[in-house]
Each structure stands twice: as C-alpha cells, then as structure tokens.
Amino acid sequence: MNLLTGLDALLEHRSVQDAAAHLHLTPPAVSRILGRLRSVTGDPLLVRDGREMVPTERALAMRDEVRELVARAHAVLEPQAVVELASLRRTFVVRCHDALLTSLAPKLLAEFGAKAPLASLRLVSENPTVDRHTGLREIDLDVGSPPQESPAVITRVIGADEMVLVVRRGSTLDVPKPSLTAVAAATHIAVSRRGRALGPVDDQLAAHGLTRTVQATVATVAAALAVVAATDSVTILPARLRDPLPSTVRIRPLPFTLPSSEASVSWHRRHDNDDAHRWLRTLVERTLADSLR
Structure with missing residues (x-):
C-alpha cells in the first residue's frame, strides 16, 4: 500500500520533493520508496530531464490503474458512512428467550419496519445444544439472561424481574399468600431449554427442610x-415475562425470595462499530426496557 501511494504521488507531482510534501514524508524517505519501486518493477519509472522528472512508458501505462487502486484502498479504509435506514437491505438475526420474544416482538417489529422497511429480522430461539458464547459469532444479538462473561462479548443488563408463582384460577393455591408447605407439596412444571429440573427454588425449599416434585420440564x-391452565400443577416465572396470560391462571407471590431474573442484550465485539448494528441494539434495548417497566 505504501509503495502504491508513493508511486501515485510521484506520478502526479513528478518530483520527489513535491511528492514528499504531499505524503507528509521527508524527501529521503520518498527517494527510498522510488528505489524500491524501481527494484520491484524493473523499470526506472521516472527519469530526470533537466530540472524535471519524466515518467517512462511503463509508468504512463500503469498511472490510471495505480490511481484507481489507491482510491479504492482509501475508500475501504475510510470511516463507515452514516447508515441510511430507509434504504438499508440487511437481515439481522436476534436470538431471544421465548417469553421475552412474546412481549418484545410487536413493538420491536413495528418500529423496525417503520425505520428500515427494506431490512428484515430473523427472531430465533435459544438452542440448548449450542454454547451461547460460541453462538454469538453467528448472530447479531442475544436477548435473555446474561451469558457467561467473555472478552469477546459485550453485555448490557437492561433490567431485572421478580419471580412469581403461577397457578390455575380456583385451585387450592389460588389464595392471596400461598404457604411454604403448600408450594412445596404442589406438583411443579419447570421451564428449562436444557431440561434442568432443579435450581434456586429447590435451594430455598431445602433451607426449610422441604423438597418439591417436578412433574415435568x-x-x-x-x-x-398451558399445562398450569389445565391442571393443578404450578410454575414459577419472572413476573413480566408471562404475557399473554391465559384467563384461567393467576399470579401469586412466592413464600420465599428468589434472585431476580436479569434481562440483557449481548453481542460479539466484532459488531461494536457497525452503525446499522448500533441502531438495532439501541432499538432492542429501549424496547426491552419498556417491557420491564
């Protein structure tokens, strides 16, 4: 690249001193560039004629191509132009927890379509067989609980949500404050994409000498x-992530405290300076924050 830039300046100015001024280099440095160019091409390129330097036939023949190559290289290296959303043609892939997706999708798609009508979104669910960190290389955004920390991943925690008990309307646990023993005695439906039945709920029960029965994950x-709405089983979910809520179920407080469920937006660092990606993640972050209020 340095040789091409130097050759372009030398052919333009036909003077080592003037080319050096144009390139913000010293004349000796440009003389060394000319020497390397002569060695590489096997041609003198510029020959002295009195006080001037005259290009050879080889130099004249390559002049336009050299100028075009230098211009193209500069264009590639220039800062990215401000993205024009109205004309943006791009497909973004957003991986999202299914409960978050239900509350996010309507508002997200409405604004996305209004601002970037020629772009599209692929909203995909988490794959339990794919490591979330590794999977971030293949997608634009991950929306859900914060992934494992990694230098290659940027994560912004947008908010947190308390955990609540979900019961069928009219069931024995459909009371203002279900007791600890009643919750432990109920059959539970656990939500886990990886099929994990045990977790913080069991730790809290164990602290009181109790266990529960997980009927299914x-x-x-x-x-x-759907299962809770049709049976006497219960499930424990983040409070704001259960919409739309069937009319046959109710939200009740837990008789113990669980850690809040954090909701975050994560992306691979390779996207960090991409203006179109920056717009998308800002939109997703704002929409997610609104849904958690």
Missing part, C-alpha cells in the same frame, strides 16, 4: 402456562 413459558 418444558422448553417454553407458553408450554408451562
């Missing part, structure tokens, strides 16, 4: 709500 919040 399901991959989505929607599935858990």
Whole structure:
C-alpha cells in the first residue's frame, strides 16, 4: 500500500520533493520508496530531464490503474458512512428467550419496519445444544439472561424481574399468600431449554427442610402456562415475562425470595462499530426496557 501511494504521488507531482510534501514524508524517505519501486518493477519509472522528472512508458501505462487502486484502498479504509435506514437491505438475526420474544416482538417489529422497511429480522430461539458464547459469532444479538462473561462479548443488563408463582384460577393455591408447605407439596412444571429440573427454588425449599416434585420440564413459558391452565400443577416465572396470560391462571407471590431474573442484550465485539448494528441494539434495548417497566 505504501509503495502504491508513493508511486501515485510521484506520478502526479513528478518530483520527489513535491511528492514528499504531499505524503507528509521527508524527501529521503520518498527517494527510498522510488528505489524500491524501481527494484520491484524493473523499470526506472521516472527519469530526470533537466530540472524535471519524466515518467517512462511503463509508468504512463500503469498511472490510471495505480490511481484507481489507491482510491479504492482509501475508500475501504475510510470511516463507515452514516447508515441510511430507509434504504438499508440487511437481515439481522436476534436470538431471544421465548417469553421475552412474546412481549418484545410487536413493538420491536413495528418500529423496525417503520425505520428500515427494506431490512428484515430473523427472531430465533435459544438452542440448548449450542454454547451461547460460541453462538454469538453467528448472530447479531442475544436477548435473555446474561451469558457467561467473555472478552469477546459485550453485555448490557437492561433490567431485572421478580419471580412469581403461577397457578390455575380456583385451585387450592389460588389464595392471596400461598404457604411454604403448600408450594412445596404442589406438583411443579419447570421451564428449562436444557431440561434442568432443579435450581434456586429447590435451594430455598431445602433451607426449610422441604423438597418439591417436578412433574415435568418444558422448553417454553407458553408450554408451562398451558399445562398450569389445565391442571393443578404450578410454575414459577419472572413476573413480566408471562404475557399473554391465559384467563384461567393467576399470579401469586412466592413464600420465599428468589434472585431476580436479569434481562440483557449481548453481542460479539466484532459488531461494536457497525452503525446499522448500533441502531438495532439501541432499538432492542429501549424496547426491552419498556417491557420491564
């Protein structure tokens, strides 16, 4: 690149001193560039004629191509132009927890479509067989609980949500304050994409000398709500992430405290300076924050 830039300046100014001024280099440095160019091409390129330097036939033949190559290289290296959303043609891939997706999608798609009508979104669910950190290389954004910390991943925690008990309307646990023993005695539906039945709920119960029965694990919040709506089983979910809530179920407080469920937006650092990506993640962050209020 330095040789091409130097050759372009020398052919333009036909003077080592003037080319040096143009390139913000010293004349000896430009003389060394000319020497390397002559060695590489096997041609003198510029020959002295009195006080001037005259290009050879080889130099004249390559002049336009050299100028074009230098211009193209500069264009590639220049800062990215401000993205024009109205004409943006790009498909963004956003991986999202299914419960978050239910509350996010309507508002997100409405504004996305209004601002970037030629772009599209692929909203995909988490894959339990793919490491979330590794998977971030293949997608634009991850929306859900914060992934494992990594120098290659940027994560912004947008908010947190308390955990609540979801019961069928009219069931024995459909009371203002279900007791600890009643919650432990109920059959539970656990939500886990990886099929994990045990977790913080069991730790809290164990602290009181109690255990629970996990009747089934399901991959989505929607599935858990469907089971609870039709049976006496219960499930424990983040308070704001259970919409739309079936009319046959109710939200009740837990008789113990669980850690809040954090909601975050994460992306691979390779996207950090991408203006179109910056617009998307700002939109997703704002929409997620609104849904957690």
